[in-house]
Amino acid sequence: MTEPLVSIIVPVYNAAPHLAACIQSIRRQRYSNLEILLVNDGSRDVSLPICDMYARTDSRITVLDQPNSGVSATRNTAMSVARGEFLQFVDSDDWLDPNATRLMVERALETDSDLVISHYCRVDGEKISVHGFLDETGVLSQRDLARQLMEEPASFYYGVMWNKLYRRSIIEEHGIRCSEELVWSEDFLFNLEYIRYAGRFCALQTPIYYYRKNDKSITATQINLVNLVKVKKELFPYYKELYTDIGLYERYKPQIYKYLIAAADHR
Secondary structure, rough: OOOOOEEEEEEEEOOOOHHHHEEEEEEEOOOOOOOEEEEEOOOOOOHHHHHHHHHHHHEEEEEEOOOOHHHHHHHHHHHHOOOOOOOEOOOOOOOOOOOHHHHHHHHHHHHOOOOEEEEEEEEEOHHHHHOOOOOOOOOHHHHHHHHHHHHOOOOOOHOOOEEEEOOOHHHHOOOOOOOOOOOOOOHHHHHHHHHHHHEEEEEEEEEEEEEEEOOOHHHOOOOOOOHHHHHHHHHHHHHHHHHHHHOHHHHHHHHHHOOOOOOOOOO
């Protein structure tokens, strides 16, 4: 079987302490047909030289350098040049299991799914815990996934981009990009838009992504109750539009409103 090309996108900003481990985990994937896009977002440390060093030793790596513009603009830059049939996202302080890409692609192909959602490991110092909700039995329709989402609407599992495999054709056909106006939950908005146009979804219960808890992240340092409600009010119309389109808004309206005051968690 011919392996479809997968573009792995890594936003990089002052990521020197963990960047080499992140890149090495991608290079060591047991899946060879990769395009690795490292996007330096105006780093002030040695992140760019680290990226350039790896690009010189691995022809699959392309380094894109731009002035500091934020993670959304960084991801958008990479998506505009990506060539893969599938897109995968990795944050520069995290790392992948060696089988991550292979397992996600195999799952997508065997189920003909538009989105694969994997379990992941949360790393908090020496403590590692596994998180995820969906099981691997069968394929979920858009309505099925929407119902599942209402069970845990504030969860990282559904909201983030790094534990998922996307079809690039859907992203390009509908012009889906990360919002450069939002400072938080821009990945959740991206996923809500993607779900509107995707038809088949499946889970991978193997935890293939290692998310490193960062006490200096935007979520940890800048999101207070006022900002939380403000951002969620901006997200709400997209949430309502998705559930209206698939005929579930009236049924789940109380849960959707409840989401406005639910704090994002790390489960």
